[in-house]
Amino acid sequence: MSEKNDGANRDAKRSARERLQVERERQKTRDKRRRTLIVAGAVVGVLGLAAVVGVIAANAGKGGGKDAAGPVVAPSGATGKDALAIRTGKDEAKSTLVVWEDFRCPACKSFEDAYRTTIHELEAKGLLKVDYHLVTLIDGNMGGSGSLRSANAAACAQDAGKFSAYHDVLFMNQPEEIDDAYGKDARLLELAGKVEGLDTPAFRACVADGTHKSWVGKSQEAFRTGKFRGTPTVQLNGADIFGDQADPLTPQKLKEKVEAAAKGSGS
Numbered sequence: 001m002s003e004k005n006d007g008a009n010r011d012a013k014r015s016a017r018e019r020l021q022v023e024r025e026r027q028k029t030r031d032k033r034r035r036t037l038i039v040a041g042a043v044v045g046v047l048g049l050a051a052v053v054g055v056i057a058a059n060a061g062k063g064g065g066k067d068a069a070g071p072v073v074a075p076s077g078a079t080g081k082d083a084l085a086i087r088t089g090k091d092e093a094k095s096t097l098v099v100w101e102d103f104r105c106p107a108c109k110s111f112e113d114a115y116r117t118t119i120h121e122l123e124a125k126g127l128l129k130v131d132y133h134l135v136t137l138i139d140g141n142m143g144g145s146g147s148l149r150s151a152n153a154a155a156c157a158q159d160a161g162k163f164s165a166y167h168d169v170l171f172m173n174q175p176e177e178i179d180d181a182y183g184k185d186a187r188l189l190e191l192a193g194k195v196e197g198l199d200t201p202a203f204r205a206c207v208a209d210g211t212h213k214s215w216v217g218k219s220q221e222a223f224r225t226g227k228f229r230g231t232p233t234v235q236l237n238g239a240d241i242f243g244d245q246a247d248p249l250t251p252q253k254l255k256e257k258v259e260a261a262a263k264g265s266g267s
Contacts, residue, residue, distance in 0.1 A: 070210075070213065070214045071214060072214045072215050072218050073211055073212055073214065073215055074212070074215050075155035075156070075158035075159050075163075075212055075215065076158055076159045076161075077158065078155075078158070078215075079131065080131055081222075082218065082222070084133060084215070084218060084219045084222055085098070085131035085132060085133055086131070086132045086134070086154075086155070086158050086163050087129055087130065087131050087132075088123060088129065088130045088132070088163065088164045088167075089122075089123035089126075089128055089129030089130055090123070090126050090129060091129060092126065093123070093126055093127055093128050093129040094127065094261050094262050095122075095127060095128045095129070095236060095237055095257075095258045095261045095262065096128075096129050096130075096131060096236070096237060097119070097128055097129070097130045097131070097234065097235070097236050098130075098131045098133070098233075098234070098235040098236075099111075099130060099131070099132050099133065099232055099233070099234050099235075100133045100135055100223055100228060100231055100232060100233040100234075101132060101133070101134060101135070101231055101232050102134070102135050102136060102137050102138050102147050102151075102231045103134070103146070103147060103150035103151060103154070103170045103171065103174065103182060104138035104139070104142070104144075104146050104147045104150070104174070104175075104177060104180075104182060105137065105138055105147075105177075105231045105232070106174070106177050107230075107231065107232060108171065108231050108232045109171045109174045111232045111234065111242070112168070112171040113171070113172075114251060115251050115254065116168060116171075117251070118251040118252075118254055118255055119254075121255075122254075122255065122258050127258050127259065127261075127262045128258050132163075132167065133219050133222070133223065134151035134154060134155070134216055134219055135147070135151075135216075135219055135220045135223045135231060136148045136151065136216060136217070136220045137220075137223075137230075137231055138177060142177060142178060142180075143180070144180030144183045145180065145183040146175075146180045146181060146182030146183040147182070148213060148216055148217075149182055149183055149184075149185065149188060149207075149210075149213075150170055150182040150188060151212075151216040151219075152206075152207065152210055152211065152212045152213045152216055153166070153170075153185075153188040153192070153206075153207050154166055154167055154170065155206075155211075155212035155215060155216065156203050156206035156207050156211060156212065157192070157195070157198055157203065159202070159203075159206060160197070160198055160200065160202065160203055162195050162197065162198045165195045165196075165198070166191070166192065166195050166198060169191050169192075169194050169195055170182070170191060173191055173194075185207050185208060188207055189204060189207060192207075229243065234249075236254070236257060236258070237261060241254070241257070
């Protein structure tokens with residue numbers, strides 16, 4: 001009887017150890033999956049958004065890739081150095097907001113969701129113009145081609161005079177960072193249907209042909225050589241105003257800075 005009990009106890013202990021080992025392996029798998037989904041930046045509040053950096057610039061050499069090879073064709077109305085910016089708002093606006101973004105970047109979406117209304121209001125009042133620079137950091141870090149293809153499609157929308165609306169639609173419908181949904185032209189064309197007058201044969205041909213891919217690649221290279229912190233990078237009248245944890249930007253602060261500049265009282 002005693003030997004049977006000892007044997008049963010040993011079996012129970014061994015079974016417990018085995019269960020513990022199985023649980024440890026499961027936990028390791030869960031931890032690995034979580035690490036895969038973590039992005040380099042963190043969204044600190046919806047309005048503050050302090051230190052929001054989608055991808056560390058140390059990895060900015062990646063992205064663009066062989067798909068961005070070929071002649072550089074800038075979209076209609078592109079401006080700035082090497083015509084690498086797409087401008088929204090009125091040229092005569094006193095303040096200029098420069099934004100470097102990736103359509104696959106979650107932190108960029110957080111910035112757009114929080115500031116979109118304020119930016120459009122300031123543009124409508126003639127107080128602010130925005131120069132958008134499109135980059136492909138997530139493609140380089142996560143794989144895929146969604147950053148490149150969506151940026152090309154946005155440049156095609158610029159040719160059609162629909163950039164601002166399509167830009168907003170892309171961020172509003174952004175897939176999970178690990179989901180390369182924007183690497184499929186069908187999805188980009190589907191979203192174009194949400195912008196009145198954009199889904200035309202000319203737009204479809206521009207998307208399918210990758211007309212502006214090399215231009216996007218050149219923008220990515222400018223970002224890399226510029227040694228920017230990450231995406232989004234946001235500058236107002238030449239000053240980096242985003243990501244300062246000591247004095248986080250908010251939509252109201254942005255509005256006050258732009259209004260003050262319009263009155264000639266600085267930022």
